[in-house]
Amino acid sequence: MSVMNAGPPTALREARVPEGGMYEGVRVLRRLPEGAPEQPYDLFRLVPLGRTIGAEVRGIDLTRSLPPALRAEVNRALLEWKVLFFRDQHLTSEQQRGFARQWGELETNPLLERGSSEDVVRFDKGGGAAPTFENVWHADVTFRRRPALGAVLQLRQVPPVGGDTMWADMAAAYDNLPQSVKDRIDGATAVHDFIPGFARFYPPERLAPLQDRFPPVEHPVVRTHPETGRRLLFVNASFTTRITGMEREESDALLRYLFQQAHVPEYQVRFRWQPGDVAFWDNRATQHYAVNDYAPHGRVAERVAIAGDRPF
Structure with missing residues (x-):
């Protein structure tokens, strides 16, 4: 059989x-620090919900203080999976605070609505409530010198449809940056300010008195996790305003690109809430996004945050 000459390529x-x-393109999806061994969990059952981020923990009652060995194993799971989910806990505010206190001092936030105590934040979104603090990827309170270590969120009222929360793995986001971008941000710092994140929702007269309490701060664009040593992309669209030492146009373009990294589905986990569910996340290693798609139904959540350390 003869073969026709295909001729020159088109x-x-x-x-x-x-x-x-x-x-x-193919992405590197590495859950653990490079070279870290896989280890089993002996004191509870862990069910992964994503490739690098998000796992459900079964067999733990959060209404009781965790014994040291169990607390250590939960902390190891938090470092590995970045956000943990505990179904059907129905904690009182005091029990929720007690669980969070096992990881450190609790944080107060005068910018958010208070729950039963000054360190409990309540998000009460009735059918006609304004869509505040949702629909944006962010890490909590990066405008502080010591941003939160983590947070414990419980849903008390869940809409029949919608109202999910998403988390993104910022170690995976950093790992997959082009080397040219890593070189540009290595050693760089960025300014974080509370005003951009809250001026969308609050009038100037509410924010102005807090300006001296929360002046702009600088953090590394890439921080090092203090427990795992992982390098983490540490800028977010709510609070990061500019990269230090760059012209505004260059800084804006680079920050837009870095903000986009949280939008990659391979770095994310999405959680569908039921009443009484609890999420515990590492604020150093993640960003999160509350999806506002549940109107006209209500959604009520309470959160406590754990004070962190100075990023390096």
């Missing part, structure tokens, strides 16, 4: 996409 027309965007 030339393709010139085509390009804008530089600086995010495109398809």
Whole structure:
């Protein structure tokens, strides 16, 4: 059988996409620090919900103080999976505070609505409530010198449809940056300020008295996790305003690119709430996004946050 001569290859027309965007491709999805061994969990059952982030913990009653060995194993799970979910706990506010206190001093936040005590924040979204503090990827209180170590959130009222929360793994986000971008941000710092995140919802007269209490702070663009040693992308769209030492246009373009990294599905986990469920996340290693898609139904949540350390 004869083979027809295919001739010279057909030339393709010139085509390009804008530089600086995010495109398809294989991503490195590494849950543990490089070289860290896999270890079993002996004191509870752990059910992964994502490749690198998010796991459900079964067989623990959070209404009781955790014995030291169990607390250590839960902490290891938190470091490995970045956000842990505990179903059907129905904690009182005091029990929720007690669980969180096992990880450190609790944080207060005068910018958010208070629950039963000054260190409990209550998000009460009735059918007609304004869509505040939702629909944006962020890490909590990075405008503080010591941003929160983590947070414990419980849903008390859940809408029949919608109202999920998503978390993104910022170690995976850093791992997959092009080397050219890593080189640009290595050693860089960025300014964080509470005003951009809250000015969308509060009038100036409510924010102005807090300006002296919360002045702008600088944090590394890439922080090192104090327990795992992982490098983590540490800028977010709610509070990071500029990269130190860069011209505004260059800083804005680079920050937009870095903010986009939280949007990659492979780095995310999405949780569908039921009343009484609890989420415990590592604020140093993640960003989160509360999905506001549940109107006209209500959604009520309470959160306590654990004070952290100075990023390095």
